Amino acid sequence: xxxxxxSVARRSPRRTADVRLVVGVxxxxxxxxxxxxxxxxxxxxxxxxVAPQTLAPGSTVRLDELATADVGLGASEDRYLRADDAAxxxxxxxxxxxxxxxxxxxxxxxxLAAETLTTVVVTPAAALPAALGVGSPVDLWSAxxxxxGVWGPPTVxxxxxxxxxxxxxxxxxxxxxxVPSVELSIPRDAVPAVLAAIAAGDAMHLVGxxxxxxx
Numbered sequence: 064x065x066x067x068x069x070s071v072a073r074r075s076p077r078r079t080a081d082v083r084l085v086v087g088v089x090x091x092x093x094x095x096x097x098x099x100x101x102x103x104x105x106x107x108x109x110x111x112x113v114a115p116q117t118l119a120p121g122s123t124v125r126l127d128e129l130a131t132a133d134v135g136l137g138a139s140e141d142r143y144l145r146a147d148d149a150a151x152x153x154x155x156x157x158x159x160x161x162x163x164x165x166x167x168x169x170x171x172x173x174x175l176a177a178e179t180l181t182t183v184v185v186t187p188a189a190a191l192p193a194a195l196g197v198g199s200p201v202d203l204w205s206a207x208x209x210x211x212g213v214w215g216p217p218t219v220x221x222x223x224x225x226x227x228x229x230x231x232x233x234x235x236x237x238x239x240x241x242v243p244s245v246e247l248s249i250p251r252d253a254v255p256a257v258l259a260a261i262a263a264g265d266a267m268h269l270v271g272x273x274x275x276x277x278x
Contacts (some may be wrong), residue, residue, distance in 0.1 A: 108133040110146040112167040116196045119227040121248025122178040123154040130166065144169050156180070160198040161227065181251045182227055183258070186244045188266035191229070195245075197267065199226045203247065204268040205260045214266050220256060223272055224249045245269060 113130040131146050135198035144167040155172040185203065195201070203221040228246040249257065260267070 107137075108135045109140045109143075110134075111136070111140075111143045111159070112146060114161040114165050114167055116161055116163045117196075118157045118161040118171070119198045119226045119248060120157050120159055121182055122191045122227055123156045123175060124157060124172070125154055132166070134166065135151070142169055143167060144172065145268075157184070160200075162198065179251055180248050181254060182246055182248055183246050183254060184246050185257070185261065185267045185269075186240050187269050189268055190242060191245070191269060192271050194271065195226060197226055197228060200224070200272045201226060201269045203249070203257070204270060206268070207260075207267040208264045217266075217268065220260060220267075221247070221249045221253045 108134050110131050112126065113132050115128070118124060126146075136143065152164045154175050156175045157171060158173045159168070159171050161171050171243055188206075201224050202219050203224050204217045205220040206217040209215050225248040226245060227248050230243040230245070
């Protein structure tokens with residue numbers, strides 16, 4: 064081996080060590096930066112709106128009536144209504160049920176002027192389902208009054224209505240139980256049929272339904 068070959072042989076181990084050192088430093092820096100970004104994302108919080116009580120579809124609410132909370136949402140923050148992004152001091156209409164204490168989803172409130180839902184109050188002819196409460200989806204059934212005390216076969220008058228409120232039951236006259244009136248959120252175009260059925264004395268019944276109808 065001549066002098067030049069010996070020189071190359073002597074330099075090769077040092078060059079290899081230098082490359083390994085650079086790669087090691089790069090890996091350490093990448094790990095530090097990644098850890099910092101992870102910790103920073105976990106520490107970052109967003110102020111979002113929280114429902115102070117159950118919000119039923121068709122009801123109206125002002126943003127200053129909602130509670131707020133600082134929550135670390137990470138990549139999910141766009142799924143909720145953030146207090147620093149929300150605009151409009153007026154009333155908003157609730158488009159979907161939001162349970163008490165739940166973070167308000169970004170699409171849960173809509174423009175009141177463009178809303179197609181309204182409310183009616185009905186008094187069912189039979190006891191309410193035990194699980195019925197504000198925000199419950201129900202189908203409104205109606206049986207036509209054929210003559211006094213006689214009704215025809217029931218049909219679905221409004222599918223997928225949503226309970227907005229239930230009147231307090233203070234007990235009936237003479238100790239008899241009284242079925243409380245129920246406020247329902249229904250499409251505006253269903254109002255004439257519901258009012259006509261009420262005026263005719265048709266028997267109304269509420270049956271639990273799957274979510275996703277009028278609300």
